[in-house]
Amino acid sequence: MIIVIADDVTGAAEMAGVALRNGLDVQFITEISCDLPDTDVLVVATDTRSFSRQEAVDTVRHIADYLNEKRNISVFKKTDSVLRGHVMAELETLATSLGYCSTILLPQNPSKGRIISNGRYYIDGTPLHETSFSYDPEFPATTSCVEDIAKGSISMPLNEVPQQNRVNIGDASDLEELRIQVGKIGKNCLVAGGADTFNLFLNRPDIKKKSCTDPVINTINSGKTLVICGSTQSKSLIAMPYFKRCSSAEEGMPLDVFHGSPADKWLDTLYRSYTEHQALIIKIGHEATGGKEYAVRLRNLMSTVTASLINIEKPGLLVIEGGATAFAALKALQWNIFNVKKELSPGVVCLTYGDTDIILKPGSYPWGCMFE
Numbered sequence: 001m002i003i004v005i006a007d008d009v010t011g012a013a014e015m016a017g018v019a020l021r022n023g024l025d026v027q028f029i030t031e032i033s034c035d036l037p038d039t040d041v042l043v044v045a046t047d048t049r050s051f052s053r054q055e056a057v058d059t060v061r062h063i064a065d066y067l068n069e070k071r072n073i074s075v076f077k078k079t080d081s082v083l084r085g086h087v088m089a090e091l092e093t094l095a096t097s098l099g100y101c102s103t104i105l106l107p108q109n110p111s112k113g114r115i116i117s118n119g120r121y122y123i124d125g126t127p128l129h130e131t132s133f134s135y136d137p138e139f140p141a142t143t144s145c146v147e148d149i150a151k152g153s154i155s156m157p158l159n160e161v162p163q164q165n166r167v168n169i170g171d172a173s174d175l176e177e178l179r180i181q182v183g184k185i186g187k188n189c190l191v192a193g194g195a196d197t198f199n200l201f202l203n204r205p206d207i208k209k210k211s212c213t214d215p216v217i218n219t220i221n222s223g224k225t226l227v228i229c230g231s232t233q234s235k236s237l238i239a240m241p242y243f244k245r246c247s248s249a250e251e252g253m254p255l256d257v258f259h260g261s262p263a264d265k266w267l268d269t270l271y272r273s274y275t276e277h278q279a280l281i282i283k284i285g286h287e288a289t290g291g292k293e294y295a296v297r298l299r300n301l302m303s304t305v306t307a308s309l310i311n312i313e314k315p316g317l318l319v320i321e322g323g324a325t326a327f328a329a330l331k332a333l334q335w336n337i338f339n340v341k342k343e344l345s346p347g348v349v350c351l352t353y354g355d356t357d358i359i360l361k362p363g364s365y366p367w368g369c370m371f372e
Contacts, residue, residue: 002075004198005077010360017343019040022203029042046060050138056085057086060097080194088151095167102162104184105168108178112196115174116169137291138291155171220357224279225316226310226318227319230302250280251269251283284302345368347365
């Protein structure tokens with residue numbers, strides 16, 4: 001069994017979609033328990049990117065201690081593609097706890113224009129610290145040098161082998177170069193990275209797959225739809241064809257609530273809109289300027305809103321944008337174990353919990369044709 005440990009829930013869903021695309025059985029959980037599901041790939045979603053460094057280390061160590069009791073497993077550590085979070089602390093904890101001799105970290109996604117060249121990170125040719133990631137409220141990009149972003153790591157050019165007892169961040173400017181770096185993974189090497197790396201990891205000859213599996217399920221639940229946009233940079237969705245075809249409303253967060261005022265009146269408005277319309281879109285609508293404190297408060301508020309509305313009526317379709325918001329919302333709902341239904345597009349995956357379909361979308365990914 002392959003165990004994927006992700007530091008946010010949308011990244012976890014993305015890995016589940018990659019596994020599904022590769023014809024593997026996959027299960028998705030947000031809490032590790034005594035009995036692991038019988039599956040090819042088990043994706044464990046955490047929210048350690050939003051935790052303190054010590055909380056992240058403790059969470060990863062708890063998972064590693066549990067996995068040490070299991071046999072015939074291999075571990076893939078999903079990291080943020082642009083190295084946000086407590087990447088080095090988590091990798092060093094996992095490698096030590098699970099007895100790996102070295103770590104290869106390949107976070108880049110060349111298929112999305114995200115590459116590492118000569119030890120520097122670029123998005124569509126622009127240095128990382130000159131992109132919108134420089135405004136991230138919790139982990140702003142201040143440099144494009146990967147050794148400075150992930151302090152304590154070492155850069156690994158294509159012509160070098162990984163160093164022992166180190167986190168080696170590999171150069172790769174395209175998928176073929178990434179394939180070369182994945183080829184350096186040995187039995188005693190912890191592998192970490194993003195979706196492109198995981199896809200290549202699953203295509204190694206030692207990974208067994210079913211001979212003919214078509215995981216695509218075309219039907220997504222209709223009926224009541226609730227969309228939670230957790231990103232402060234979300235744009236209006238109300239004009240998309242899906243929402244034009246049905247009775248829909250879009251409610252933004254009032255400015256005073258955004259800045260910390262009580263949300264009671266806004267919640268009353270949301271209750272009415274949710275009851276009166278077939279589809280409700282809830283967005284923040286303002287750009288956060290207060291750093292981590294703002295981010296934490298906003299995600300907690302959005303998760304409370306989500307749980308409150310769903311306690312009134314379960315939707316057929318729940319869409320959540322933003323990993324931290326999604327994790328907080330699912331925890332508020334006490335939903336922990338999910339089936340993986342469909343990969344709508346790379347990085348956008350549909351899970352199921354009971355009679356509700358749940359689409360999780362990373363905040364930095366486009367909506368694409370999801371609501372056509």
